[in-house]
Amino acid sequence: MELAAKKKAESTKDKRKKLVDATMRRHGHASHALIETLHSVQEVYGYLDDDALHYVAQELRVPLSKVYGVATFYHFFTLKPQGEHTCVICTGTACYIKGVPAILHAIKENYNVDAGDTSDDGKLSVLTARCIGSCGLAPAVVLDGEVTGKLEPDTLIERIGSMIKNDA
Amino acid sequence: MTHEEFIQLGEEQRKKNEQYKHSIDVCVAAACVSMQSDKIKKSIEDEVKKKELGTSCRIRGVGCMGLCAEGPLINIDNGKSLYCNVKEEDAQEIVSAIDKEPVERLKLSADVPFFNRQLKIALEDSCNVDTESLDDYLAQDGYEALFDVLTKMSPGEALQEVVKSGLRGRGGGGYPTGLKWSTVQIAVTDKKYVICNADEGDPGAFMDRAMLESNPHKILEGMAIAGYVVGADQGYIYIRAEYPLAIKRLRNAIKQAERKNLLGNNILGTPFNFGIEIRLGAGAFVCGEETALIASIEGQRGSPRPRPPYPAESGLWEESTLINNVETFANIVPIMKKGGEWFASIGTEKSKGTKVFALAGSIKNTGLIEVPMGISLRDVVFDIGGGILEGRKFKAVQTGGPSGGCIPESHLDMPIDYESLITIGSMMGSGGMIVIDDSSCMVDVAKFFMDFCQSESCGKCVPCRVGTAQMHTILEKITNGSAGMHDFQLLEELCDIVKNTSLCGLGQSAANPILSTIKFFREEYLSHIHDKHCPAGVCKIKKEEEVIS
Amino acid sequence: MSKVRIKTLKIDDRDVGAREDQTILEVARDNGIHIPTLCQLDGLTNLGGCRLCLVEIKGSNKLLPSCVTAVEEGMEVSTNTERLQKHRRSIVELFFTERNHVCAVCVSNNNCELQNLAKQVGMTHVHFPYMYPALSVDATHDRFALDHNRCVLCTRCVRVCDEIEGAHTLDVRGRGIEAYIITDLEQVWGESETCTSCGKCVNVCPTGALFEKNKSVAEMKKQTKFLPYLTMMRGARR
Numbered sequence: 001m002e003l004a005a006k007k008k009a010e011s012t013k014d015k016r017k018k019l020v021d022a023t024m025r026r027h028g029h030a031s032h033a034l035i036e037t038l039h040s041v042q043e044v045y046g047y048l049d050d051d052a053l054h055y056v057a058q059e060l061r062v063p064l065s066k067v068y069g070v071a072t073f074y075h076f077f078t079l080k081p082q083g084e085h086t087c088v089i090c091t092g093t094a095c096y097i098k099g100v101p102a103i104l105h106a107i108k109e110n111y112n113v114d115a116g117d118t119s120d121d122g123k124l125s126v127l128t129a130r131c132i133g134s135c136g137l138a139p140a141v142v143l144d145g146e147v148t149g150k151l152e153p154d155t156l157i158e159r160i161g162s163m164i165k166n167d168a
Numbered sequence: 169m170t171h172e173e174f175i176q177l178g179e180e181q182r183k184k185n186e187q188y189k190h191s192i193d194v195c196v197a198a199a200c201v202s203m204q205s206d207k208i209k210k211s212i213e214d215e216v217k218k219k220e221l222g223t224s225c226r227i228r229g230v231g232c233m234g235l236c237a238e239g240p241l242i243n244i245d246n247g248k249s250l251y252c253n254v255k256e257e258d259a260q261e262i263v264s265a266i267d268k269e270p271v272e273r274l275k276l277s278a279d280v281p282f283f284n285r286q287l288k289i290a291l292e293d294s295c296n297v298d299t300e301s302l303d304d305y306l307a308q309d310g311y312e313a314l315f316d317v318l319t320k321m322s323p324g325e326a327l328q329e330v331v332k333s334g335l336r337g338r339g340g341g342g343y344p345t346g347l348k349w350s351t352v353q354i355a356v357t358d359k360k361y362v363i364c365n366a367d368e369g370d371p372g373a374f375m376d377r378a379m380l381e382s383n384p385h386k387i388l389e390g391m392a393i394a395g396y397v398v399g400a401d402q403g404y405i406y407i408r409a410e411y412p413l414a415i416k417r418l419r420n421a422i423k424q425a426e427r428k429n430l431l432g433n434n435i436l437g438t439p440f441n442f443g444i445e446i447r448l449g450a451g452a453f454v455c456g457e458e459t460a461l462i463a464s465i466e467g468q469r470g471s472p473r474p475r476p477p478y479p480a481e482s483g484l485w486e487e488s489t490l491i492n493n494v495e496t497f498a499n500i501v502p503i504m505k506k507g508g509e510w511f512a513s514i515g516t517e518k519s520k521g522t523k524v525f526a527l528a529g530s531i532k533n534t535g536l537i538e539v540p541m542g543i544s545l546r547d548v549v550f551d552i553g554g555g556i557l558e559g560r561k562f563k564a565v566q567t568g569g570p571s572g573g574c575i576p577e578s579h580l581d582m583p584i585d586y587e588s589l590i591t592i593g594s595m596m597g598s599g600g601m602i603v604i605d606d607s608s609c610m611v612d613v614a615k616f617f618m619d620f621c622q623s624e625s626c627g628k629c630v631p632c633r634v635g636t637a638q639m640h641t642i643l644e645k646i647t648n649g650s651a652g653m654h655d656f657q658l659l660e661e662l663c664d665i666v667k668n669t670s671l672c673g674l675g676q677s678a679a680n681p682i683l684s685t686i687k688f689f690r691e692e693y694l695s696h697i698h699d700k701h702c703p704a705g706v707c708k709i710k711k712e713e714e715v716i717s
Numbered sequence: 718m719s720k721v722r723i724k725t726l727k728i729d730d731r732d733v734g735a736r737e738d739q740t741i742l743e744v745a746r747d748n749g750i751h752i753p754t755l756c757q758l759d760g761l762t763n764l765g766g767c768r769l770c771l772v773e774i775k776g777s778n779k780l781l782p783s784c785v786t787a788v789e790e791g792m793e794v795s796t797n798t799e800r801l802q803k804h805r806r807s808i809v810e811l812f813f814t815e816r817n818h819v820c821a822v823c824v825s826n827n828n829c830e831l832q833n834l835a836k837q838v839g840m841t842h843v844h845f846p847y848m849y850p851a852l853s854v855d856a857t858h859d860r861f862a863l864d865h866n867r868c869v870l871c872t873r874c875v876r877v878c879d880e881i882e883g884a885h886t887l888d889v890r891g892r893g894i895e896a897y898i899i900t901d902l903e904q905v906w907g908e909s910e911t912c913t914s915c916g917k918c919v920n921v922c923p924t925g926a927l928f929e930k931n932k933s934v935a936e937m938k939k940q941t942k943f944l945p946y947l948t949m950m951r952g953a954r955r
């Protein structure tokens with residue numbers, strides 16, 4: 001039983017690694033594939049951890065500090081594991097003037113999470129993006145990958161609540 | 169694919185289309201999709217199947233129709249009726265009405281300024297082709313322009329059309345496209361590249377995203393023509409990772425085009441080779457700047473480098489590189505089809521053609537519009553845009569994003585063109601237009617942009633790295649009521665330094681939002697400073713008594 | 718040998734001749750005309766980041782960094798106009814406000830390029846507010862230390878480590894005002910897997926940000942002559 005579970009964990013680990021390897025192979029393991037590879041790592045593991053950065057550096061033959069410099073330059077990459085659920089808040093111009101500060105405030109009040117952080121119970125990560133291109137829906141929010149918009153802070157808090165409750 | 173096969177494919181698809189009595193086009197661009205339009209499309213398909221109308225009704229997912237505010241939108245029989253704010257449960261009623269009178273309660277009149285004052289060139293077929301079907305694009309003469317250029321024109325002749333058109337770059341700077349192409353054409357390097365700049369980092373702009381989601385093939389075709397003209401065989405599209413739908417459709421389109429030999433080697437049986445790859449941005453506004461973008465494609469930190477040399481001389485991997493914006497490429501196919509002179513007949517003396525704008529903020533018709541250059545801002549905001557939201561008062565319109573400025577009521581009659589916007593301290597930018605009403609504080613808006621510039625500064629050059637942070641701190645002080653006139657003077661001084669000494673366009677234009685708000689809304693700054701009062705009631709200023717108690 | 722073409726131009730109203738592959742800064746130096754610099758160092762690739770070497774060119778409103786701008790025939794360059802002096806003073810001030818430069822306790826006091834620049838550009842006091850960021854000192858390496866409070870982010874250390882030593886132990890993390898120098902994956906310097914302890918970074922650092930540990934106030938003197946020497950020797954071997 002335990003062995004089977006372990007095996008399964010091993011095989012997902014393998015599968016993930018294979019996806020990352022495939023990206024590097026597609027680019028002939030060239031050093032300029034660094035950003036594409038980091039995208040791939042983040043997609044399969046959810047974030048960039050030190051082991052993955054080491055691995056990528058070695059495979060692409062890019063210096064460690066350079067990999068780190070690139071990973072931290074681009075704000076799309078995150079070096080911290082994310083919560084079970086994500087709430088991305090657009091902080092672009094259209095959304096800002098349509099009330100993003102109030103939304104961030106409401107989330108802080110209700111879940112005690114600041115933008116860029118994850119709640120203590122690991123349930124909710126709050127991220128920000130600079131315009132997701134849905135300005136017509138301002139203020140726009142992406143809940144677990146789905147774009148929604150035109151929400152009052154209260155309604156959004158409700159939506160987040162039901163999103164988190166759903167998997168209980 | 170040979171030319172005969174190519175013509176035949178289009179023919180077949182056209183015939184197939186003619187068999188249908190009705191067409192139901194559902195908008196599946198991002199704004200409508202986020203209002204569940206993909207599910208609505210599915211329900212309509214189910215409904216059509218149930219009623220066994222499959223042979224007479226053609227259902228397509230098409231691109232942005234422009235009026236995102238009223239989405240999801242559905243177009244029945246090519247404009248016969250336009251439905252807005254459609255919900256999933258409306259599917260049955262819509263399908264039932266297809267042979268009868270349209271559903272009145274969902275109907276939107278197309279005979280309103282929003283539609284009839286626009287002129288669509290770059291967006292021409294965006295709401296009229298299936299976003300995922302190459303065949304549908306071929307049925308509407310897709311890739312015909314590429315074929316004509318490859319078989320009937322020399323690179324020099326094709327270049328002449330672009331030069332004649334007077335087209336200027338739509339990415340913000342407004343550099344003459346023909347001149348840029350000819351520089352790359354005559355450059356002597358081992359290899360040449362064509363890059364499409366789809367980074368669209370300007371917050372509040374979504375024109376490029378909409379174009380790529382709506383009709384990706386048109387951009388690919390424009391890039392291939394550019395490749396032929398300048399002598400490049402490899403193209404890259406640098407697109408921000410925040411646009412998953414656009415990325416998906418682009419990937420799909422590239423694959424389709426490769427399969428039909430519209431990209432790849434010996435395109436359409438000619439000696440011309442051209443491939444296109446996608447590179448993803450990763451959340452850095454500065455990577456829209458061309459040299460930073462190139463660094464990013466090379467897998468580096470996205471820091472700009474001093475120009476000259478310009479990318480046209482030494483760009484990607486130090487080879488001559490052509491970089492154009494998405495909208496610039498979108499204009500290429502129409503120019504090749506109808507000629508440079510036709511394009512030059514539209515617009516003003518120095519700004520030819522049309523410009524796509526993304527309307528957002530406190531305006532009724534948020535969405536995407538395309539208008540001839542030279543139209544007045546007032547017409548765009550109050551006529552096409554439908555004016556300000558109920559109960560609010562117009563205060564300013566922000567163009568050019570973090571590099572642009574806020575334009576007040578008194579300048580609304582100014583024509584929209586590259587030069588006019590610059591004379592009043594803003595700029596065309598990529599086309600974001602955000603309408604601000606009296607509930608916003610202009611100092612707070614300036615602070616928002618400075619927060620943006622500070623966190624997007626790459627940090628390579630000192631004036632931008634430290635200067636934007638300093639400016640942000642001062643604006644913070646002004647908005648919390650702790651600033652004096654001395655701080656205000658320092659702010660103006662910093663604007664001057666950062667503008668004049670920064671390395672790239674980000675720093676050089678970072679001061680614009682401050683300068684333009686100081687110019688047109690000075691009294692709001694002074695009110696914060698002298699009276700410790702925010703006229704719009706946005707900034708939380710603690711009164712002195714409160715501080716003491 | 719291929720022929721090198723010669724260009725003639727004017728710098729501060731003096732007629733000068735230059736090889737076509739020279740930068741304005743190089744030609745100015747050849748002719749004894751001083752232009753302040755900080756990020757530029759002979760032997761390393763040029764960055765164009767500190768903006769101190771900006772010059773005016775007749776006919777253009779834009780100020781151009783002389784360290785990376787190639788000469789052109791007929792160019793008329795001014796290196797020391799009032800406008801440039803004013804901007805240079807402001808830029809040096811911005812450097813001082815960005816981090817916590819306390820010269821009185823610094824190992825490089827009196828041997829610091831930033832201090833020298835302040836004198837050169839006639840900076841009498843700093844009139845922009847200090848930003849007082851909270852920064853650390855990494856003293857985990859046996860022989861060297863890195864004090865972020867004194868770093869000006871010129872990246873000379875990063876470039877020498879990459880281009881000359883070939884280790885690329887150092888790089889910049891983050892961006893904008895939050896950027897700072899790191900070793901490897903931001904582990905402390907003492908635990909770096911790649912550092913060869915060659916000390917080149919310490920020698921090229923213009924301030925007291927990188928220093929030798931046993932030095933006390935004003936004792937740290939740096940020498941950068943090895944750089945053009947190494948570059949020349951390598952060129953000869955090739």
Ligand SMILES: Cc1cc2nc3c(=O)[nH]c(=O)nc-3n(C[C@H](O)[C@H](O)[C@H](O)COP(=O)(O)O)c2cc1C
Nearest residue numbers: 337338339365368369456457458492493496673674
């Ligand atoms: C900070 C900064 C951000 C930019 N962002 C974009 C962008 O998102 N999209 C774009 O097309 N051009 C952007 N540009 C302009 C590009 O550098 C470049 O001029 C443009 O892509 C050229 O294409 P065009 O001639 O077709 O306009 C930006 C420039 C700067 C300085």
Ligand code: SF4
Nearest residue numbers: 626627629632672675
């Ligand atoms: S102006 Fe700003 S973004 Fe541009 S190079 Fe300088 S620091 Fe980087």
Ligand code: FES
Nearest residue numbers: 090092095134135
């Ligand atoms: S500003 Fe929020 S989606 Fe554009």
Ligand code: FES
Nearest residue numbers: 757765767768784
């Ligand atoms: S010395 Fe030229 S920019 Fe620093």
